Amino acid sequence: MKTHTEYLWFNTPRRTDFVNITDQVEAAVRKSGVKDGLVLVNPMHITAAVYVNDAESGLIEDFQSWLDKLAPRGLGYKHHRTGEDNADAHLKRQLMGHQVTMAITDARLDLGPWEQVYYAEFDGQRKKRVLVKVIGV
Amino acid sequence: MKTHTEYLWFNTPRRTDFVNITDQVEAAVRKSGVKDGLVLVNPMHITAAVYVNDAESGLIEDFQSWLDKLAPRGLGYKHHRTGEDNADAHLKRQLMGHQVTMAITDARLDLGPWEQVYYAEFDGQRKKRVLVKVIGV
Amino acid sequence: MKTHTEYLWFNTPRRTDFVNITDQVEAAVRKSGVKDGLVLVNPMHITAAVYVNDAESGLIEDFQSWLDKLAPRGLGYKHHRTGEDNADAHLKRQLMGHQVTMAITDARLDLGPWEQVYYAEFDGQRKKRVLVKVIGV
Numbered sequence: 124m125k126t127h128t129e130y131l132w133f134n135t136p137r138r139t140d141f142v143n144i145t146d147q148v149e150a151a152v153r154k155s156g157v158k159d160g161l162v163l164v165n166p167m168h169i170t171a172a173v174y175v176n177d178a179e180s181g182l183i184e185d186f187q188s189w190l191d192k193l194a195p196r197g198l199g200y201k202h203h204r205t206g207e208d209n210a211d212a213h214l215k216r217q218l219m220g221h222q223v224t225m226a227i228t229d230a231r232l233d234l235g236p237w238e239q240v241y242y243a244e245f246d247g248q249r250k251k252r253v254l255v256k257v258i259g260v
Numbered sequence: 261m262k263t264h265t266e267y268l269w270f271n272t273p274r275r276t277d278f279v280n281i282t283d284q285v286e287a288a289v290r291k292s293g294v295k296d297g298l299v300l301v302n303p304m305h306i307t308a309a310v311y312v313n314d315a316e317s318g319l320i321e322d323f324q325s326w327l328d329k330l331a332p333r334g335l336g337y338k339h340h341r342t343g344e345d346n347a348d349a350h351l352k353r354q355l356m357g358h359q360v361t362m363a364i365t366d367a368r369l370d371l372g373p374w375e376q377v378y379y380a381e382f383d384g385q386r387k388k389r390v391l392v393k394v395i396g397v
Numbered sequence: 398m399k400t401h402t403e404y405l406w407f408n409t410p411r412r413t414d415f416v417n418i419t420d421q422v423e424a425a426v427r428k429s430g431v432k433d434g435l436v437l438v439n440p441m442h443i444t445a446a447v448y449v450n451d452a453e454s455g456l457i458e459d460f461q462s463w464l465d466k467l468a469p470r471g472l473g474y475k476h477h478r479t480g481e482d483n484a485d486a487h488l489k490r491q492l493m494g495h496q497v498t499m500a501i502t503d504a505r506l507d508l509g510p511w512e513q514v515y516y517a518e519f520d521g522q523r524k525k526r527v528l529v530k531v532i533g534v
Contacts, residue, residue, distance in 0.1 A: 169449065180338075182347060193467065194463065220494055
């Protein structure tokens with residue numbers, strides 16, 4: 124069995140940002156030498172999510188306004204008693220599903236035609252990590 | 261280490277449909293010969309979800325009306341500028357969690373008494389795939 | 398390849414409860430002897446979730462009131478025709494993401510500085526199980 128671990132770093136210019144990381148995950152799979160297995164892509168910070176969906180800019184705007192509606196910023200969250208102002212970001216990342224596991228077949232990410240892996244940042248403008256763990260044969 | 265890959269095909273008669281796929285996932289686990297490991301069940305289309313919950317028809321109706329409330333159809337989504345009309349389906353699949361990983365113990369899906377694996381279609385009436393990837397010993 | 402399976406039991410005093418289980422998952426990883434791999438943490442009951450987020454009491458209160466708003470208790474759910482009264486718990490567990498897979502690196506849970514694993518109970522006051530499955534080398 125082979126394993127491979129990689130940490131991707133992000134520092135988004137905006138508080139909320141959506142970054143297509145499919146190529147970076149593909150590159151980690153290639154480096155791993157794994158032909159058949161699984162890859163976990165997990166944000167190591169709890170105000171960001173990794174999810175799979177469409178690389179379409181209109182849909183990404185829809186995601187943002189929808190998340191703002193279901194988990195609005197700036198209400199009287201109890202988490203803010205700690206001095207933080209990002210409770211909405213903690214909620215949004217749960218709504219998006221937060222992490223993904225993808226299959227590797229024939230040494231490639233086994234994705235459908237429209238599946239793209241995204242890093243969704245809800246409290247950016249600082250350095251954050253995403254863990255990529257590959258296991259397989 | 262053993263691996264096994266299978267693609268399940270669905271073409272639901274209705275736009276929204278919920279299909280219990282537990283038996284099909286069990287069958288893939290049996291075919292794999294894996295006695296101990298993991299199985300990922302991932303829809304390869306981005307307007308469908310795979311989730312685990314109860315096989316109870318009332319609850320499935322509740323899921324549908326609840327998802328329609330939180331991610332309604334037909335509003336002025338920006339995604340629709342592309343000619344699509346299924347933005348709500350992209351949102352609904354994120355709400356449901358989108359994919360699942362289950363454990364295999366003693367050559368069987370290691371599920372609790374009420375855990376059932378469902379394929380949730382939010383933009384059906386065409387052919388779509390679900391990937392099943394088994395790894396283990 | 399090594400595997401390790403463990404079942405954690407919970408019986409929360411309240412209907413809704415959030416329990417930090419990071420230490421118990423760490424202990425399972427240690428027992429497994431796995432140095433590099435994956436660990437799946439999956440509630441075996443369908444009215445509970447396992448998720449990763451902050452160990453901050455204010456945020457946990459925020460999660461509870463937010464989930465009560467998006468999936469309120471006691472409305473006329475169709476699931477309740479079966480005699481159950483917990484449809485909201487089935488919905489809440491989907492919102493939270495329901496299960497997590499974490500990486501193991503250097504024989505430890507490979508978590509970011511604030512990542513903590515929680516068991517979220519939405520229909521407690523009875524015995525329930527969480528499955529921990531470790532695979533790796």
